[in-house]
Amino acid sequence: MDKFKSFFLEQPIWAFLIAITVFFSLFAPNFFDIQNFENILIQASTLGIIALGMTLVMINGNIDLSVGAILAFCAVVMVDAQSWPIFAQLGDWAILGAFFMAILAGMALGGLNGFLVWKTGVNAFIVTLGAMIGIRGLVFVYTQEQSLFAMNFLFSDIGMSSVPLGPLAVPTIAILFLVLVALVHLLLTRTVHGRNTFAVGGNPEAAVNAGIRVGPHMFVNYLILGGLTGLAGVTLSSQMGAATPNLGRDYELWVITGVVLGGTKLAGGYGSILRSFAGILSIAILRNGMNMMQVQAFYVYVILGGILIAVLILDKQLSSRKVRLSEQV
């Protein structure tokens, strides 16, 4: 019982997730439905895939505001590269070629952020703020302010496909998302790189003293985030069969909101992939559930903003109570 209690004290996001799920199941018609849950997973997947990398970067004590712009850039590359002459001989396999281009573009842009943070020592907030504006500009230059459409319908077919699992047909994107959650979770909890991520964010000086190469370490995490953002650009554009220059606007804010809801500290050194997952899922459920209850779109924003602040206040009070509990022991 005590274990149960301390689990929810330490990780209130799970209690929150359960509470809103129960709430909408009771009050939102058609919410409690396998089909709808699959929808929620797909809706969560774009933000969620980025949030995995964002969690690593934020545990490092950094941040990346340019993920929305990178996502747009990669989506545009994904759609456009399918018709590049170099892939012309490949037929349908051009999609795979374009896929690699998109991921590569994401890693290059993420890596650029990481490289600047490492080498210049300029605050990550500033570096990626600049990147956010600049990369969005590049997207407009690239697309000439036009939306791009994929000529090969196979591309959007992949995006809409599902995998039969027993009696269910689970959307491919949802499966991809869940597999990535597991992989990045293992990376963070089981590998040396993952453990060093906590060390670098928790006490950079101690990490340097211990011989961890802090700069290259941060660079790698930005690279991972860039790659994952590229992947999110691919999945999002494949759902639409298109890419627009305004794609992914404000996504950086939603991603950071989800990660912070999951308890990751902005100052670094503390956080978890599974809880970031829960945070992103909470946002998706709130949007989906309120939509089902036909709450007007603008109120949804007001409510989400309020909930973010309320949850963080609650978290702060819970953790101070926890400290008091442990002092009494």
Add this chain to the structure above:
Amino acid sequence: MIQPAEPSKTPVLSVEGVSKSFPGVKALDGVSFEVRPGEVMALVGENGAGKSTLMKVIDGIYQPEEGSVSIGGETVALQSPQDAKRRGIAMIHQELSLVEDLSVAENLFLGELPRKSLGRVDWKKLYADSRRLLDRLNCQFSPRALIRNLTVAHKQLVEIARALVYETRVVIFDEPTTSLTDRERLLLFEIIRDLRSQGVGIVYISHKMDEIFELSDRITVLRDGTPQGVLETAETDEDSVVERMIGRKVSHAARTDFRSGEDVVLQVSDLWSRGAFREVSFELRSGEILGFYGLIGSGRTEILEAIFGLRKCYRGEIRVAGERLDKHNPEEAIARGIALIPEDRKENGLALSLACDRNLGMTVMNQWGNLAHPSREKRLFEEYREKLSIKAPGPSYPVDNLSGGNQQKVVIGKWLATEPRILLVDEPTRGIDVGSKAQIHQLLRDLAAEGYAIIVVSSEMPEIIRVSDRVLSLYEGRIVSELVGEEISEESVGRAITGVGELASTAHDSNTSPES
């Protein structure tokens, strides 16, 4: 005289004629230093004497311009702390460098976690190795515990255990007892002695003379980057060490300047605060210094906080010049002429990135209206620079770059600017070197002579004895004794606390003979 070649006397670490300069300063000038296996070598000197520079040379952070470092008789050119670590030099920093949200084991092997395939951590090996290290230090806690949940003392043990990961030949302790309780300090000393008996060479850096005399075999003194000789601890005394440190004689005339104070300015009666103190009653007069002595957790700091309105009390009253305080917040306290000079200068007292004058002006700015007054701040600074003899090049000099003693003077000046009558001073000389300590003590005495009523809280008995006109001893949130004027001595203050609880023999061999 020819010394017989005794193998154990070969220094395990020796530094020969090392010099190191920085733009404008020669931090080390031909310094030699050695540690033999199985001895504790104390390193003393005022702040800025070159201790930390010397340690950074030994730790491989700085490369010396002249001279050499040898480990185990072999000359080495250390390139980094990792390099030094691999050669058996372990540095235990004053500020603990642990990662709070990782486990003990992960901190022990930070940067060197054992790996399996695919970059995975070999947890089994990690925990087993950690257990073995912790056992060597008789640590009971689990290697899986989070650092966040450990006490300061346990964290320090982790820091020491980390030093033992490699075959360690020299362990350097830099002010290790600053945040330890008496009992924890004794435990640390036991561990240091244990390491010594295992043949490890120990370097012990401290400002606290009693610790140095309790622990060390020899003492190396540094002043202004030049060596002042190596002393055998058994053959020297505190005064001669301090003399070498500060370069002049110390006078130890017995105090005769006790003052009994004049009007009662502060009256505390039957004050209770939950979990901190109870039944606290006392009076404070203008012109006297009242010392509060007690262990950490005895309620001394909390009483100051209560008077200043930072802590809630559920019973009792506080009167300033006969009038009751009723709002119990800092604003009221300041308005009634109370100033609190906090324990941690860096955290509570100063805005480090700001200039001296901006820091000084901070407390009085509100009284000047809504606009900033740069020239007034400058004048204020000049006034207090002279009054408190603050050593700073100019008003716009960043506080961060001042020495600890001068930073403390800026904090004191900042509060004097509010024209208080009552000064509450918490640990006035924590982390300040011996020479500046004496200056701060004199400053407090002078302020009392001017008519300020002062309460000084300190965990250092010599300090309490040197400044106080009256001493209240606290034990577990209660005032247990009052000593006035000539009654104050190490024995009487120590006994006041020993009478109630157990207190380790804080009174070391008293070197303060009445004459000299």
